[in-house]
Amino acid sequence: EAGVAQSPRYKIIEKRQSVAFWCNPISGHATLYWYQQILGQGPKLLIQFQNNGVVDDSQLPKDRFSAERLKGVDSTLKIQPAKLEDSAVYLCASSDRTVLRYGYTFGSGTRLTVV
Amino acid sequence: ILNVEQSPQSLHVQEGDSTNFTCSFPSSNFYALHWYRWETAKSPEALFVMTLNGDEKKKGRISATLNTKEGYSYLYIKGSQPEDSATYLCAFSSGNTPLVFGKGTRLSVIA
Numbered sequence: 001e002a003g004v005a006q007s008p009r010y011k012i013i014e015k016r017q018s019v020a021f022w023c024n025p026i027s028g029h030a031t032l033y034w035y036q037q038i039l040g041q042g043p044k045l046l047i048q049f050q051n052n053g054v055v056d057d058s059q060l061p062k063d064r065f066s067a068e069r070l071k072g073v074d075s076t077l078k079i080q081p082a083k084l085e086d087s088a089v090y091l092c093a094s095s096d097r098t099v100l101r102y103g104y105t106f107g108s109g110t111r112l113t114v115v
Numbered sequence: 116i117l118n119v120e121q122s123p124q125s126l127h128v129q130e131g132d133s134t135n136f137t138c139s140f141p142s143s144n145f146y147a148l149h150w151y152r153w154e155t156a157k158s159p160e161a162l163f164v165m166t167l168n169g170d171e172k173k174k175g176r177i178s179a180t181l182n183t184k185e186g187y188s189y190l191y192i193k194g195s196q197p198e199d200s201a202t203y204l205c206a207f208s209s210g211n212t213p214l215v216f217g218k219g220t221r222l223s224v225i226a
Contacts, residue, residue, distance in 0.1 A: 003158065033213060042119070042204065042216035043159075056213060091159070103149050103161030104214065 002026070006092050006107035014115055018080040021110045025073070025094030031055075032069055033104065034077050035091040043091055049075065082114045117141055119207050121217035128195050129225055135191045136220040138205030142186035146208045150179055150190055153219070154201040162190075162203075195224045 005024040013019050025032050030051050035043035046065065048056040051072035060067070064083070069075040079086055089111050093104040120139040128134050140148060147166050153159040163172040168183040176193045192199055202221045206214035 035216075040218070042121075042218045044216070045213045048213050093159075100147055100164055100166060103151070103164045104159075105161070106151075106159040108156070108158045 004092055004094055004105050004107035006090075006110055008110055009108065010111050010113075012113045012115060013082055015084055016081040018078065019082055019112065020076050020078045021090050021092075021112075023075045023077070023092030023107060025075070025092070026096075026105050029094035029096045029105070030072070031095045031099075032075050033093045033095075034067060034075070035093065037089045037091060037109075038085075039088070046077070046090075079112075082112075084114050087112055087114045117207060117209065117215045119205060119215050119217040121203075121205055121220050123220060124218065125221040125223070127223045127225060130196060132195050132224075133191065133193045134195055134222070135189050136203055136222075138188045138190070138217055140186050140188070140205075140207040141209070142184060144209035145183045145186075146210050146212070148181055148183075148188050149206040149208075149214060150188070151204040151206065152201045153204060159204060192222075195222075197224045197226050200224045 007022050032049045034046040037043040046060045047067045049069040052069050067077045089109040091109045093106045095104045122137050149164050150162040151159040163179045165181040170181040172179050178191045181188045200223050202219040204219045206216045
């Protein structure tokens, strides 16, 4: 079974520039999550999708971050404009009804550096 | 705001030593407690998902216990090997809600 795919693996941008990350979850997984992990902290939820609908985006800084999951499969996360404090690893994960047995399946993340 | 605490933050052990980490979480509205292993440049990998008070789970040399009444879980590694070097994350959910993660314990096993 293919894992959760994320791209790019690394990205370096200047502050005030825009950036987009892509995630392709496990086939058939209805729930998709984007987490932000800043160095020294635990992963923090940015947004949760159920199919193509948003379930929880309460911690998404909506003035600069946006995310979509068209057709309930792939998802993109965008930052516009980026700030220095957005430097972090952005993790995408997916799950289905077996989450209490197998947990989330994560991608390898995108490491963003804003300079 | 849910608070999940992990200790220690980092740990260095010799190959062959056994070790354990702690995860503390709110004891109310418990639904599930997850443990993940995250090796550098790889994806976090699910180790255990625990739902019942008193649960004990084991995978090879790694095991975990759960106490939902007092709000803690222990992860044990028996006979640590260099390949066990990773960050170990615990995560809590209350009801059918997204996981809230701790900061992790970074383990380094020295050969």
